[in-house]
Amino acid sequence: MRRRGIDLRSPVSNPPFDELQRKVLDLRPDPDTELAERLDSPYGIPNEFYAALRHVPHDVGGQPDGPVEYKEKEELDWELRTYVTCECLGWRGVWNSEERRRMENDLGATQYFGLPYYARWATTAARVLINKGLVTPDELSAKLDEVRARKAGES
């Protein structure tokens, strides 16, 4: 995928934050189009456009699309761990699969299509734990910082 000169496929090792932020901004529609105006918090929109915006991202049947390359891919460790964590949360009564799918839709189209499949799971797991009062955002932030520091020490 190539948008306005930035190759989103190229793996960048530890890129500076502002470069990543530019890439996120680049996910917006081309500023010269009518769509850009519509997606810039407009004062009003037609009902048809509201219906299109409201459409849930996981309901893809019949949507326009192109050919998709078939790839064999083994699950990575973090993907399996995410899967098991989410299933355990269900087993302990924190949520159910339908709730997770709804929460993935709630991420909105940009994150829904921008995140890897299991990153959507991980993100919604974090959200449900905070939402239901099982962890606090600052506890989770502290843990992430701890892991980041450990990873930085490993490299």
Add this chain to the structure above:
Amino acid sequence: MSERRFSIGDRVTVRDATSLFHTRTQAFTRGKTGVVVEDRPPWVIPEDEAWGRDTEETGRVEPFYVVRYRQRDQWPGYTGADGDTLETEVSERWLEPA
């Protein structure tokens, strides 16, 4: 509860109701007519399950059905065989007699 509004072989139309935030009733089935081909046991509807109301005490329990549609009725300009079909599963509230 155990009473089912539809039977296998009934022609049904999927309601084109407004969906908010989440749905398991695919957009491409809305307003389309098909035939009930399978009964599925009653369970909590996704509209409740998706919000954590997922037990018989907290969620609304309804019979589910598998509905078969002709592909030709689903997609404008469908070029496949006439007998091609497609099936989806929905709770009773989404169906009306055709």
